[in-house]
Amino acid sequence: MGSVTLNNIRKSYGAVEVLHGIDLQVDDGEFTVLVGPSGCGKSTLLRAIAGLETISDGQISLDNEVINHLPPKRRDIAMVFQNYALYPHMTVAKNMGFSLRLAKESKSEIDRKVRAAAGILDLVPLLQRYPKQLSGGQRQRVAMGRAIVRDPEVFLFDEPLSNLDAKLRVQMRSEIKELHQRLGTTTVYVTHDQIEAMTMADKIVVMRGGHVEQMGSPLQLYDRPVNVFVAGFIGSPAMNFIDATVQNGTVITPSGAILGPAPDSLPDGSAVTAGIRPEDIFLSDSGAETTVGLIEPTGAETQLTLRMDGASLVMTTRDRVTLSPGDAVHIRVTEGKLRLFDTQSEAAIW
Amino acid sequence: MNETARPYYWAFISLCGAVIAVYILFPIFWLFLASFKTRDQLAQLPIAFWPEEPTLQAYRDLFDSGSQSSQLLNWPTLISNSFTVAVTSTIIVVILGTFAGYAFARLKFPGRDLILGGLLVSRMFQGAALLLPTYRLMNTLGLQDSLLGLILLYSAFGLPFATWIIASSLREIPVELEESAMMDGASRLQAMFLVVLPLATPALITAAMWHFVGAWSEFAFASILLESSANKTVTIGLASFVELFTLEFQKVGAAATLVAMPIMVVFFFGQRYFTRGLLAGAVKG
Ligand SMILES: Nc1ncnc2c1ncn2[C@@H]1O[C@H](COP(=O)(O)OP(=O)(O)OP(=O)(O)O)[C@@H](O)[C@H]1O
Numbered sequence: 041m042g043s044v045t046l047n048n049i050r051k052s053y054g055a056v057e058v059l060h061g062i063d064l065q066v067d068d069g070e071f072t073v074l075v076g077p078s079g080c081g082k083s084t085l086l087r088a089i090a091g092l093e094t095i096s097d098g099q100i101s102l103d104n105e106v107i108n109h110l111p112p113k114r115r116d117i118a119m120v121f122q123n124y125a126l127y128p129h130m131t132v133a134k135n136m137g138f139s140l141r142l143a144k145e146s147k148s149e150i151d152r153k154v155r156a157a158a159g160i161l162d163l164v165p166l167l168q169r170y171p172k173q174l175s176g177g178q179r180q181r182v183a184m185g186r187a188i189v190r191d192p193e194v195f196l197f198d199e200p201l202s203n204l205d206a207k208l209r210v211q212m213r214s215e216i217k218e219l220h221q222r223l224g225t226t227t228v229y230v231t232h233d234q235i236e237a238m239t240m241a242d243k244i245v246v247m248r249g250g251h252v253e254q255m256g257s258p259l260q261l262y263d264r265p266v267n268v269f270v271a272g273f274i275g276s277p278a279m280n281f282i283d284a285t286v287q288n289g290t291v292i293t294p295s296g297a298i299l300g301p302a303p304d305s306l307p308d309g310s311a312v313t314a315g316i317r318p319e320d321i322f323l324s325d326s327g328a329e330t331t332v333g334l335i336e337p338t339g340a341e342t343q344l345t346l347r348m349d350g351a352s353l354v355m356t357t358r359d360r361v362t363l364s365p366g367d368a369v370h371i372r373v374t375e376g377k378l379r380l381f382d383t384q385s386e387a388a389i390w
Numbered sequence: 391m392n393e394t395a396r397p398y399y400w401a402f403i404s405l406c407g408a409v410i411a412v413y414i415l416f417p418i419f420w421l422f423l424a425s426f427k428t429r430d431q432l433a434q435l436p437i438a439f440w441p442e443e444p445t446l447q448a449y450r451d452l453f454d455s456g457s458q459s460s461q462l463l464n465w466p467t468l469i470s471n472s473f474t475v476a477v478t479s480t481i482i483v484v485i486l487g488t489f490a491g492y493a494f495a496r497l498k499f500p501g502r503d504l505i506l507g508g509l510l511v512s513r514m515f516q517g518a519a520l521l522l523p524t525y526r527l528m529n530t531l532g533l534q535d536s537l538l539g540l541i542l543l544y545s546a547f548g549l550p551f552a553t554w555i556i557a558s559s560l561r562e563i564p565v566e567l568e569e570s571a572m573m574d575g576a577s578r579l580q581a582m583f584l585v586v587l588p589l590a591t592p593a594l595i596t597a598a599m600w601h602f603v604g605a606w607s608e609f610a611f612a613s614i615l616l617e618s619s620a621n622k623t624v625t626i627g628l629a630s631f632v633e634l635f636t637l638e639f640q641k642v643g644a645a646a647t648l649v650a651m652p653i654m655v656v657f658f659f660g661q662r663y664f665t666r667g668l669l670a671g672a673v674k675g
């Protein structure tokens with residue numbers, strides 16, 4: 041078992057509070073991803089769970105046992121660092137067996153476990169090498185091997201893929217996910233890459249400025265973001281935001297183009313921020329008029345940048361496009377896909 | 391610098407280096423050669439550079455209990471005293487310097503950088519100015535004319551630099567390595583001994599070498615603190631020896647060579663680490 045519960049976690053450096061009361065539940069076996077812009081406190085939170093950082097207030101529990109005051113070595117949590125932190129003076133085998141050696145396991149037992157973990161990660165031929173003799177991806181796998189060899193309750197990852205090139209990153213992403221499916225160990229994974237978050241997570245926790253903005257499954261966050269920040273952060277290309285007002289039960293742009301129906305609860309004249317995902321816009325014979333700006337085919341789909349009311353609007357379509365820049369086109373929003381946010385508070389209305 | 395100028399530049403640098411080396415090393419080498427000559431050969435004119443019939447007589451004279459020189463100065467005692475002082479204070483300095491250096495490199499406490507800088511500055515006051523106060527301090531403590539006093543004194547003098555050099559090398563070691571070790575189940579002390587210190591070996595060796603050489607060849611403080619002949623160290627022995635045997639230069643040469651030997655051995659085995667350790671704070675990589 042390995043469920044992690046965070047209760048009102050606060051952390052201050054001197055007078056500056058960087059975590060403002062984080063509540064979070066990570067269920068046993070769950071893959072949770074912490075995501076958010078740089079400096080929002082992801083690493084700090086992860087390190088607090090690891091025990092590498094003290095917290096100013098709150099409670100960290102592992103399987104309902106408060107572990108606030110336990111040193112890292114007594115938490116039964118393994119961590120993979122961004123720069124891997126492999127011990128340069130030890131071979132791959134020694135690196136992986138280090139925790140077992142500290143736990144005073146027998147030589148044969150260490151050897152057996154290291155070989156088993158190396159087998160899972162395709163590291164057997166590399167066991168006698170030193171870290172400096174490995175490629176980036178191999179180092180990454182050794183760092184993971186060092187974590188799994190111990191069979192801990194929880195894995196923590198802090199941006200483990202950020203030092204790899206794009207192709208390797210995609211490959212390692214699947215490897216980590218597969219590993220998780222195979223071992224079922226509770227995982228907390230930090231990244232600022234929302235695609236990583238979307239593809240890997242059972243549960244995403246979006247953070248900003250030391251607060252949790254929203255948590256939920258990837259599709260919950262995608263379909264029902266609670267505010268403009270989450271809506272804009274999750275999804276690529278990002279959601280479009282348009283200033284609009286409510287009139288006669290419809291949402292219209294300043295130039296009068298109709299985007300879709302408004303909920304009854306909104307009185308006429310309310311100012312709202314309309315949010316539309318790029319794939320929820322389609323070309324039609326009638327609807328809001330726009331001008332084609334950029335056309336970017338990626339093969340399977342095409343991304344169009346449209347100009348409307350002086351703002352840019354990105355749409356994607358799987359249809360082949362025969363337009364050219366400067367053409368006037370009409371667009372509509374897929375029914376039920378228009379999101380509305382309060383212009384002042386940026387909270388989701390609908 | 392353009393490509394064609396490069397070889398000339400390096401040739402020039404190497405030449406300068408060679409000239410400086412010869413300039414510094416010639417007198418030492420001369421003394422070394424003299425130790426294999428006879429008294430007669432040293433007296434002859436014109437001066438011969440190489441020994442005609444190399445002999446170890448001068449060395450034998452140092453240790454033959456019957457010889458005049460060994461009756462005046464007991465070299466085995468001098469050497470053993472110097473080793474005791476240099477080795478013991480080196481051990482003290484490296485152990486304390488490691489812990490202090492670790493604290494300066496890893497822990498946060500008020501005034502940390504100021505104190506670390508102050509340690510280095512304190513080394514600049516060393517020398518003649520401290521002789522008298524040190525003498526009186528040692529007398530008050532009852533540590534005059536004792537090897538223990540000298541060991542404590544050398545350790546105190548050597549600790550700042552050792553701390554500084556170890557601290558700067560530990561700062562270069564990513565803190566994640568230690569954190570990783572702690573996640574792997576190590577205590578802070580285990581992380582330090584199993585992960586950090588093996589990586590800091592060049593700095594530890596440098597600190598040890600630096601201190602050993604300094605302690606082995608220290609003269610001023612040893613000469614005012616040590617009185618009885620049973621407690622003297624090699625540098626004092628060498629100084630009296632030069633006075634006693636000015637006319638038997640081969641013996642002076644032999645004694646000087648003997649005294650220089652441990653330093654050469656230390657450098658021979660440690661020079662690899664020495665440059666690396668000294669550069670640790672300066673160069674990344
Ligand atoms: N040792 C420290 N002393 C003071 N402030 C710190 C310290 N470590 C982090 N901070 C501050 O805490 C905040 C959160 O930092 P943290 O490293 O957790 O961000 P992050 O979300 O991991 O960012 P990134 O994506 O860039 O890694 C930042 O504003 C940072 O400046």
Ligand SMILES: [Mg+2]
Nearest residue numbers: 082083084198
């Ligand atoms: Mg971070």
